[in-house]
Amino acid sequence: MLTTAISFGHNPDLQEELIQKLSDKKVAAIGIAVGRYIDKIPENIIKKANSVDLTLVEIPWDIPFVDITREIGEKIIGSELMLLEKMEKFRNQLMDVALSGEGLGLLAQTLSQLISNPCFIVNEHLQIVIYPTDFGTKEREIKKLLGAFSKSNRSQDLIKGGDKKSSNILDDRGEKIGAFAPIVAQGDLLGYLIVFEKNKKMDKVDYLVLEYGATVAALEILKKSKDERALDRLESDFVHDLIFSEDMTEQNAAERALFLKFDPAAPHIIVTIDIGDFSDYLRKSQVSSEVDIQILKQKLFYTAHKKLSDSHLKFVSSRRSDKIVFVIEVGESYDLTPIKDIFEELRDHIARNFQDITVSVGISSLCMSVEHIPKGYRETEKAIKIGRILSGKNKVTCFDELGVYQILFNLKEDEEIKDFIERQIGRLLKLKNNKRNELTHTLNTYIELGGNTSKTAEALFVHRNTLNYRLRTLNNLLKQDLHNPHTLLNLAIALKLLRLQNK
Incomplete structure (x- = not known):
């Protein structure tokens, strides 16, 4: 600020009030012209300015203010111009x-x-x-x-x-x-x-x-x-077509998978993760917002995605309703055990970090070409269903490990199958619960151990005489020769079908 002090030159109160107001306004300095209205800057102004840390400049009367403002203006404008150019x-x-x-x-x-x-x-x-x-x-x-x-x-x-x-x-x-x-x-x-x-x-x-x-x-x-979302959508659509299109060829897959690091010529396995009873979980946890539901599903998807990425697997994936599907590249002589271990670790991680959510995992047999991938996906769904029947929820089930259950699962509702079960073990099923369960467990163990009575007694934690008594009871009840291999095969099939039907 520049002033001639004409309005406050001889009024100490006004002088000090002005200094205080200038300080409050964060004014950098005040220049006061001396020689006409005041001979010099009064001591009270100097003292007040020092107390508020305001710079005072004494300007001789013969120096025009316009010269000062021009010089300052040029400096400011020049500085700002340099600042703008630099910026x-x-x-x-x-x-x-x-x-x-x-x-x-x-x-x-x-x-x-x-x-x-x-x-x-x-x-x-x-x-x-x-x-x-x-x-x-x-x-x-x-x-x-x-x-x-x-x-x-x-x-x-x-x-x-x-x-x-x-x-x-x-x-x-x-x-x-x-x-x-x-x-x-x-x-x-x-x-x-x-x-x-x-x-x-x-x-x-x-x-x-x-x-x-x-x-x-x-x-x-x-x-x-945005790019990641577009790529995710491209990948998801590609996997959807891989598992549902029977017309997908290796050439078509190669063209569509150009940006997805998917080798259609390599063998693959399909893995499906199914969120068990998701609607029940939402009801219990009182999650009703569609946004919250999608966020939860997305978290589960990225948890699974990260686990596979950290395991250095090459894969493409898709999220479908309450399922996550992975198409994983493997070698022709791949080892199933490490793959199964990865998904069991993932299952355990989800159980720890997503309370009350259970997942069932199905792993297909080896798909040697893209034409086999739809069949592989169906195998994962069957593995999940059979796994839940045989072992309950929250299990990892490999289709290749299901053995005869692969075939029996499709037959379990057939009327002739029901008749077969009735002919083989119908009398056993009519017993009261405790007796029926005891004899059924004994028969199942005896068959699984190849009719070896010593191993069966050991597995059941019973005396050899107790086992022999139970076997005689079963012989008389079923009217079957439990030493005959063909009889044991029929009974084994009947018991397996029964497990599928009861569930």
Whole structure:
């Protein structure tokens, strides 16, 4: 502010009031012309200005104010012009990064170079996503910076208030050690750009660059998310056609799977994960919002997807209603055990992390070509159904391990099958519960152990005489010779069919 002091030159109260008001308004300095209305700046003004830390400039009367304002104006305009030119240059560089398609890594690297300090990208949970490796930043320095940032609620206040501007990060002593800008898109907080003020103090341009970089980061994240969703949809549609289209050929599959890293010439197995009683779970957990239901299914899908990715399996996948389907590439002489182990670990992980949700898993036999994949998918569904019948929910069932159940499952409702069961073990089924269960278990164990009475008695934890008594009872009841291999085969089939029917 420049003044001749004409209005307050001889009024001490007005003089001190003016100084106070200028200080309150954050005025940088006041220049007072002396030689006409006042001979010199009064002591009370000097004292008051010192108390509020306001700069006083004594200007000789013969120096026109216009000369002073012109000089200051030129300095300000020149400085602002340089600032604008510098900012425009930096914006162009960041725009080149955005158009390059190189992603967040190049963005962090470019920002670090422009600001001359290491720049990190972290997610909303303050987990580092990207940081430049060539700035020599030590791990303890990173932890200190993120620790100071996490202690501040300033970041959340900014987002809630809709403010996307940068702000400082202070350490425990209140000293500035960095700055951040929130990465916000469509009202959602996606993460933060964080600068570690290691090499130089940040200036006005650095803060503007940081804010512009946050905008570029938001666009990059949205673009990547959109690309991933498009690829997910492409993959899901492809898997759907693989398992349901009987007309899919190796050539068609190769053309459609160009971007999916799917080799149609390789052998594959199909794995289906079925969420058991999902509607019951939703009812018990009082989840009714369609959005919440889809979020839950998506979490389950990505949990399974991550497990297979971490196991270094090559696969394509699809989510269908309450099922997740994987088409997994394997060798011709693949070992089923590691695959089964992976899905048993996944099943256990889901049980631990998604309370009250159970999953049943079906694994197909080997599909040597894409033409066999629909059959493989049907095998997984059959494996899940039979597995639930034989072992209950939350089981991993391999179609190849089902043996004769593969055939019997399709026959279980046939009237002739019911007659067969009645002829073979009908009298046994008419006994009272305890006796029926005891003799059925004895007969089943005896058949499974090949009619070996010693092993059967040991497996049942009964004395040999007790077993012989039960076998005589069964002989008399069924009117069958339990030493005849053909009789044992018929009884074994009848018992297996009974298990399928009862369930």
